Amino acid sequence: MNQSNNSYFYEIQNRNDALWKRENAHQVLQIVRSLNQDHHQNKIYSINGQDELIQKPHYHLQNQYLISKNKHINLENLILKKTMREHYYGLELSTNYETLLLYGSKDIIDEWYGYIKIYTIQNDFRMNYDFIKLTGKGAHAKVYKIFSKRDNQVYAVKVFKKNNISNKLGLFKEIQILRQLQHKNVIKLNEVYENAKHLYLILDYLPGGELLQAISSAEVYSESVVQELIKNLLQALDYIHQNKILHRDIKPQNLLLRSQANITDLVIADFGLSDEYNIRGEYIFSRCGTIGYIAPEILRNEIYDYKVDVFSVGVIMFMLLTDSSPFGGKDTNEVIKSNLQCNIDFEQLKMAKISTHAYDFVTCLLEQNQNQRPTAYQALQHDWFYLPKMETLQYFSLSLKNIPLLNIKKRPELQNIIISQSPLWNNLCSKITLSDSSKSKNASECISILDDIQDQVQEEETQVDYKYKLRQGSIEENFEEMNDDDFYKYTKSPASLLQIYHLSIKGGRK
Structure with missing residues (x-):
């Protein structure tokens, strides 16, 4: 079965390669997920050249691969459909040119479908989900609360209009990264759908909302609450970094809560600027992030590593303990300069009457020199996390009035820079000048x-x-x-x- 070439994934290499490959690359991967056939269950069947059903008891799944004895299929971005053959339930997996049909009992096909769907692309979104309401809107996508007709559960869907997507590679990378991350404090990608005009990313629905909005609704919170919250955030980042991923946009907008009843149970969301670590600093976007949270080495166009995310954690912790941003400024340029030079008024921390260990920890995270800044794993070993509870009972409140990210309506001059979720400095336009004497440049x-x-x-x-x-x-x-x-x-x-x-x-x- 050939896929129409209007598919957003039509040109991806895996869609154009042979379906089965004989390389053994899958064997060296760390196994994150796997599914084997139970010898006591009904088996998986496939079709032979005579259109007959043949048992395939050796078929099994590891990560994004369907594996046979001496060959495998990379499932990423293949087309997935459900099908039937007589009384057998089935799955149809297709590239642009080839198709594999798998059959079995309803139970085993449902189990395999539940595993495979995260890696593949489906086209029947409206048959499986109903829209409930719009919950968010950005420059490139809208987010809706949706209802699943299959399991009667509520999810979130991030909807992209294909014509509005400015960078295919960036979105492909986001999808690829979300598929490989399985952690309780990382947003979960469940499925990907597309039709002629839209892409749909099905994510877990998190009713707790954004972190700062939820925590500000509490009258007061203690340093020990901040301690637990930062610990969960660093543990999630340590997991992400162990998987060779940089997030590069850790900020309050991208930290969501499962419920408002527990403000420490956060989830890292929006991997739109994330990428796989490259020792040479070669990324789809090299200089990206959000001003006020971004590590200074990114602003200086230096080679950087995972510690850029640790710096952003320091900014968030500073805010939670002081009710203010570490980078002040009357306008966007002053904010950028403060962030670039790492000019931080640590007197605000002293005025907050926090524990000495908390003060030491924040200054450690906000270390300007990335070589002296700890990794997420090293940060988790800090003495602050092992303080007796009686030493972290200082109480704080968060008004948000000094947090520019959530005060942009009152400061319109910060609106476009503070909440930007896209790279700010790559290829501004084909013709642009910065002085009267300069000429147009490509x-x-x-x-x-x-x-x-x-x-x-x-x-x-x-x-x-x-x-x-x-x-x-x-x-x-x-x-x-x-x-x-x-x-x-x-x-x-x-x-x-x-x-x-x-x-x-x-x-x-x-």
């Missing part, structure tokens, strides 16, 4: 926003020109109609550039 020659700001930091006499500060909404209304001269007018300040780029990644000017 994307490969285009100076990045951050490099411009970093030059300002290094040259203290340089003053940022705010002559063309933007009125709220003034660009968005006429963005696609701007000519190069109009576009140049709004590039006088890095803050304006950030706003323009935020619009460009939403599908505007290329």
Whole structure:
């Protein structure tokens, strides 16, 4: 069965390779999941060349592989459908050119379907789910609460409009990473669907909402609560890092709670900027994250490792203990500079009357030098986690008024930078200028926003020109109609550039 070439996954190599492969690459992988046939159950069947059902008792599943005696199938992004043959239930697995049919009793096919569905692509979303309500909306996707007709459970679905996806490789990477992570404090991907216009990522529904919103609704909380919360976060990151993954966007918006009854039972969500660790620093996006939470080595365009996520944990812990951000500033440029230079007012921690171990731990996590910053595993060995409870009974409250991420409506100049969930500095546009004397440059020659700001930091006499500060909404209304001269007018300040780029990644000017 050939898949129509309008599939978002049509060009992926696994869809175009031979279905069965004889390499033994699967044998060296760490086994995260597996499913074997029980000798006492009915067997799995397949079809031979004479269209006859043949028992396949040696078929079994490991991670994303269906394994036979001396060959295997990589299930990732194959097309999955349910089928029937006489009284047998079945599964249909297809590349763009080949199909494998598996049959068996209802129980065994349901079990195999439950295993295989996380790795494959299905096309019958509306047959299996009903929308309940919209729960969130971003630049590239909408999130809905949905009801499963199969198991009567509630889930969340992240819906992407295919025409609005600016980077296929980034989304493929997010899906690939979510499939391999199985941890109680990491968001779980259950299925992926597509139709002609949309992609659907089925995720666990987490009714507790975002961490800071939930914790701020509590009148007070103790240092020991922060201790438990940070411990759970670091344990999840340690697991992610052991699987050679960097998250790169740890922030309050991406920490969700299973329920508001337990504010320490958090789940790391949104792996849109995550990637597999590369010792040479070669990533789909190298300089990415959210200003105010991002490690300074990323802003400085240095080679970095897993410790960038540990720095972000330090920012969150600082906020929980002080009710303020470690990086202050009257405008976006000051916030960027503070983050870049790692200018942190640790006096705020002393004023919070926290334990000495907590103070030492936060300063350890927020260490500017990544070589001296601990890994997630090392951080979990800190003395703070072994304090008697009586030493962590200082109580705090969180008003959120000093947390820019949740105060953006009151500070519109921070809106586009603080909550950005996309890379901020790669290939801004095909033509952009930063000075009156410079000429149009192509994307490969285009100076990045951050490099411009970093030059300002290094040259203290340089003053940022705010002559063309933007009125709220003034660009968005006429963005696609701007000519190069109009576009140049709004590039006088890095803050304006950030706003323009935020619009460009939403599908505007290329």
